[in-house]
Amino acid sequence: MAKKNITHGLWEATALSKPLLTAIKGDQKTDVAIIGGGYTGLSAALHLSKMGKESIVLEAEDIGFGGAGRNVGLVNAGLWLMPEELLRLAGPEYGEKLIDVLGDSPDLVFELIDEHKIECEALRNGTLHCADSKSGYKALQQREEQWLKRGAPVQLLGRDEAALQTGSNSFYGALLDKRAGTLQPLSYAYGLANAALKAGAQLYGKSPVIRYEKNKDGWKLITPTGTLKAKSVIIAVHAYPGYAYTSNKKSMVWMNFFQFATPPLSKEVLKTVLPGRQGAWDTNLILSSYRLDAAGRLIVGSVGTVEGFAYDLHENWVKRTIAKTFPQVGEQPLEYGWYGTFAMTTNHIPRFHVMDKNMAMITSYNGRGIGPGTVFGKLLAEYITKGSPENIPLPISKMNPIWSRPFWGLFYETGARLYHFLQRRI
Ligand SMILES: Cc1cc2nc3c(=O)[nH]c(=O)nc-3n(C[C@H](O)[C@H](O)[C@H](O)COP(=O)(O)OP(=O)(O)OC[C@H]3O[C@@H](n4cnc5c(N)ncnc54)[C@H](O)[C@@H]3O)c2cc1C
Numbered sequence: 001m002a003k004k005n006i007t008h009g010l011w012e013a014t015a016l017s018k019p020l021l022t023a024i025k026g027d028q029k030t031d032v033a034i035i036g037g038g039y040t041g042l043s044a045a046l047h048l049s050k051m052g053k054e055s056i057v058l059e060a061e062d063i064g065f066g067g068a069g070r071n072v073g074l075v076n077a078g079l080w081l082m083p084e085e086l087l088r089l090a091g092p093e094y095g096e097k098l099i100d101v102l103g104d105s106p107d108l109v110f111e112l113i114d115e116h117k118i119e120c121e122a123l124r125n126g127t128l129h130c131a132d133s134k135s136g137y138k139a140l141q142q143r144e145e146q147w148l149k150r151g152a153p154v155q156l157l158g159r160d161e162a163a164l165q166t167g168s169n170s171f172y173g174a175l176l177d178k179r180a181g182t183l184q185p186l187s188y189a190y191g192l193a194n195a196a197l198k199a200g201a202q203l204y205g206k207s208p209v210i211r212y213e214k215n216k217d218g219w220k221l222i223t224p225t226g227t228l229k230a231k232s233v234i235i236a237v238h239a240y241p242g243y244a245y246t247s248n249k250k251s252m253v254w255m256n257f258f259q260f261a262t263p264p265l266s267k268e269v270l271k272t273v274l275p276g277r278q279g280a281w282d283t284n285l286i287l288s289s290y291r292l293d294a295a296g297r298l299i300v301g302s303v304g305t306v307e308g309f310a311y312d313l314h315e316n317w318v319k320r321t322i323a324k325t326f327p328q329v330g331e332q333p334l335e336y337g338w339y340g341t342f343a344m345t346t347n348h349i350p351r352f353h354v355m356d357k358n359m360a361m362i363t364s365y366n367g368r369g370i371g372p373g374t375v376f377g378k379l380l381a382e383y384i385t386k387g388s389p390e391n392i393p394l395p396i397s398k399m400n401p402i403w404s405r406p407f408w409g410l411f412y413e414t415g416a417r418l419y420h421f422l423q424r425r426i
Helices: 009-014 039-050 083-103 105-115 134-149 159-166 185-199 243-251 310-325 370-386 405-422
Strands: 026-035 055-058 127-131 154-157 173-177 202-204 211-215 218-222 226-235 253-264 279-282 288-292 297-303 336-344 351-356 359-363
Touching (some): 009 185, 009 336, 039 055, 039 185, 039 226, 055 226, 083 105, 083 370, 127 134, 127 159, 134 154, 134 173, 154 159, 159 173, 185 370, 226 370, 253 405, 310 336, 310 405, 359 370
Parallel strands (some): 026 055, 026 226, 226 359
Antiparallel strands (some): 154 173, 218 226, 253 297, 253 336, 279 288, 288 297, 351 359
């Protein structure tokens, strides 16, 4: 069972309310065409409908095929970068806006879940960023100080409290961020899609945009089964650009991340493993994630793919990690193993591109896309409707190729394999 679905794994097996979509047929027209059915595209469609604009989403495969159906499900507040580092890199104007907009992004996610009654195992119990070294703990102290200055509800836990909250003695401490939470990522994407459909947007699956042409009224998007004319286009293909948008690939650094899930743990064991049901991850460069799903499965993730022989290598590492980090779990089979790819930038800040009049994208969320994708989808909908970028907390930038990207991708992939091959053997 474990090796059958290495792309969407547990999330596909347990997702609720999948929207049944057909491929686009014939020649169609709309106000705004949206390419990509992940959080960004679906949130844009939903918010366009709320603003009274027609939109059509063209998804190459199925809703949530990209990162939206594969991720860890941590609804984080803010970026990886600490606020002061973000200010230094983005400058005061955009830095402050980004800190505010992304710091509050879980609010929009959980509001939409409530408003549209999206069944996606949503829990807003906070997340735990766990220090796996003394230097990791120091970094968490800085993080706490910088967020507290901005009034964010974060709390640094010492070693004993972190052990109680995680159920593990492996950590030097942990930062509890009460703004954040967890969800079933594919169910959330399905829920956004259903909400967008209900609000009046049209969605097509199996409709890859393979080419596009500019004409006097806007754009014509060509798919193998039909065409779509639109005044404006939002590109929301993120780390899964295919078909018409391979150029975006050259401007991002890719990183793969896998997860493995145990069967549901017993009630007794669940009293001591992440008993508050927070999602957790650590401060390591090759970071690991730990969370439970609603059924009580322990899900452990880290950097790398599970293609080919890497499956066994990472699966064995997960088994050793569970044995050392959560020994109370005991030996468990791993029922699901899957992975996905996310898009990074060299400065860890997302990018806003306006390719041509009425064609825009925001991309490269650096592994944090649930809150950012939902918020940026909304902001792109506003931008396309009003024609002004003032609400977008990012400067318009060029899509410059990153020449070192093959090196970085390979560095993370081989580094993770080597690390997981060696770590926790004794
Ligand atoms: C393994 C993993 C773990 C992660 N963990 C977290 C986490 O815990 N928390 C968090 O916040 N974020 C996490 N992320 C990041 C998050 O999943 C992404 O940032 C988010 O999914 C981006 O959303 P999106 O809508 O922009 O793109 P995607 O969800 O990737 O969707 C893009 C869609 O575009 C479609 N597409 C591509 N080309 C075309 C075309 N030519 N025509 C039509 N459709 C096309 C693709 O099929 C795809 O469905 C993780 C990502 C991965 C992969």
